[in-house]
Amino acid sequence: MMNINTKLLPLVVACLAASPAFAAEPMANIFNDGSLKGQFQLFDFQRNFDGDSTDRQDTSFGGLFYLRSGEANGISFGGSFASANPIWESNNDGLYGLVGGGAPGSIVERTAVNRLQEYFVSGNWYDTQIVVGAQELRTPMMNPFPLRAIPFTYRGASIKNTSIENVAISALYITDYMGWTDEEFNNVSSGIRSEFARKGVIVDVEDNPIYALGLDYNLPIDSVKAKTSLWYYTMEDVYNQYHVKLDVSGEMGAANWYFIPSYLKQDSTGELDQSVAQFDTYQAGFHLGVRWNGFDATVKYVTTGDGDVVAPFGDEKVIIQQVVQSARANEDGYGLQLAYQFAPDSALSGVSTYVNWANYEIDGDSSQDIDETDFSVVYDLAKYVDGLSVRARHAIVNYSTGDDLTDTRFYVYYKFAI
Numbered sequence: 269m270m271n272i273n274t275k276l277l278p279l280v281v282a283c284l285a286a287s288p289a290f291a292a293e294p295m296a297n298i299f300n301d302g303s304l305k306g307q308f309q310l311f312d313f314q315r316n317f318d319g320d321s322t323d324r325q326d327t328s329f330g331g332l333f334y335l336r337s338g339e340a341n342g343i344s345f346g347g348s349f350a351s352a353n354p355i356w357e358s359n360n361d362g363l364y365g366l367v368g369g370g371a372p373g374s375i376v377e378r379t380a381v382n383r384l385q386e387y388f389v390s391g392n393w394y395d396t397q398i399v400v401g402a403q404e405l406r407t408p409m410m411n412p413f414p415l416r417a418i419p420f421t422y423r424g425a426s427i428k429n430t431s432i433e434n435v436a437i438s439a440l441y442i443t444d445y446m447g448w449t450d451e452e453f454n455n456v457s458s459g460i461r462s463e464f465a466r467k468g469v470i471v472d473v474e475d476n477p478i479y480a481l482g483l484d485y486n487l488p489i490d491s492v493k494a495k496t497s498l499w500y501y502t503m504e505d506v507y508n509q510y511h512v513k514l515d516v517s518g519e520m521g522a523a524n525w526y527f528i529p530s531y532l533k534q535d536s537t538g539e540l541d542q543s544v545a546q547f548d549t550y551q552a553g554f555h556l557g558v559r560w561n562g563f564d565a566t567v568k569y570v571t572t573g574d575g576d577v578v579a580p581f582g583d584e585k586v587i588i589q590q591v592v593q594s595a596r597a598n599e600d601g602y603g604l605q606l607a608y609q610f611a612p613d614s615a616l617s618g619v620s621t622y623v624n625w626a627n628y629e630i631d632g633d634s635s636q637d638i639d640e641t642d643f644s645v646v647y648d649l650a651k652y653v654d655g656l657s658v659r660a661r662h663a664i665v666n667y668s669t670g671d672d673l674t675d676t677r678f679y680v681y682y683k684f685a686i
Contacts (some may be wrong), residue, residue: 294340301338305685312678319671326364328352342392350385352417354378366417368449395431408511413582416448440480459580471545476504492518505538523560549575553586568603570594590642590663598631618648637668655683
């Protein structure tokens with residue numbers, strides 16, 4: 269904690285010096301307008317292979333708890349705590365990755381993960397919010413990556429300005445991150461090294477920060493709803509990347525249609541570009557769908573360039589399923605999803621479900637084909653217990669060559685706010 273306080277103290281002093289002197293009433297707002305919200309969560313994830321690979325299963329109990337202060341003269345504070353604790357441990361199955369202990373698939377003793385997820389000071393002046401410290405981020409290529417019990421979190425600074433109507437301009441300076449089961453922050457360079465190490469490529473990456481600049485714009489069009497985003501990320505001697513996304517929707521009689529194309533461009537730079545890990549790739553695709561009377565049907569298509577997508581910090585790939593995502597070089601992906609939400613006045617009020625299928629093909633090599641079918645059911649039990657919900661997911665993954673698998677996940681959430 270001493271290191272945390274040392275880093276944040278100069279910023280707090282600077283913010284106080286730049287803002288008007290605190291009066292008794294505004295200072296009280298820090299405490300009077302504070303809030304605590306979060307969720308308790310019980311998860312059970314298991315993955316079973318048809319071949320010789322070690323089956324995996326973890327069961328965890330814990331939660332995410334977010335504390336926010338009120339605001340005084342534009343200044344506020346925030347923090348959060350995250351916890352994932354192993355229960356009902358099986359010695360016969362490999363580690364899934366909900367909790368700590370080792371690499372996924374290894375036969376190890378599970379360990380609890382309990383960490384300070386966020387700690388930051390925020391300034392809000394002239395339609396500009398500045399956040400410095402540990403914080404969760406929600407941007408296209410750097411986000412919570414919420415695939416396990418605890419989401420990713422980052423340390424650095426973020427800025428967002430909304431002074432122009434329909435426009436949000438954002439900037440990031442990020443030095444460190446924690447993954448799903450880390451209890452200490454790591455430099456973002458370690459995330460890059462780990463991404464390549466999983467593919468058997470060892471690279472030496474300097475401890476440089478990641479910078480990002482984003483522009484989100486709601487187009488002032490009456491006939492349709494349209495918004496677009498453009499983000500640029502850069503890390504010295506590692507990569508430059510651009511992500512562009514358009515989200516357009518409109519009415520079609522009693523139905524609602526939507527079209528969401530996106531494009532990602534990634535290029536290695538500097539020292540990494542001179543190594544065996546150099547890459548130059550892209551990913552382009554779209555979602556095209558229609559919503560009607562509780563149904564939501566979507567067609568998905570994606571194509572990826574000559575290199576794998578490099579995304580160690582969460583991402584918005586075009587097709588993301590329970591197990592497989594569109595990420596491989598020279599890959600085309602085709603997907604279909606059908607979702608249904610039962611009406612509030614029906615006997616199954618609170619239930620929503622979907623079936624999500626996709627096929628992934630490598631150009632010229634059918635032995636690398638993959639198909640996955642996902643099933644999901646969510647039951648919001650708020651009419652019985654406010655904040656309570658349950659979810660079940662099941663994926664069936666078939667590889668042309670490789671070990672087919674099934675992946676089953678159960679979730680219980682209890683959300684609260686004070």
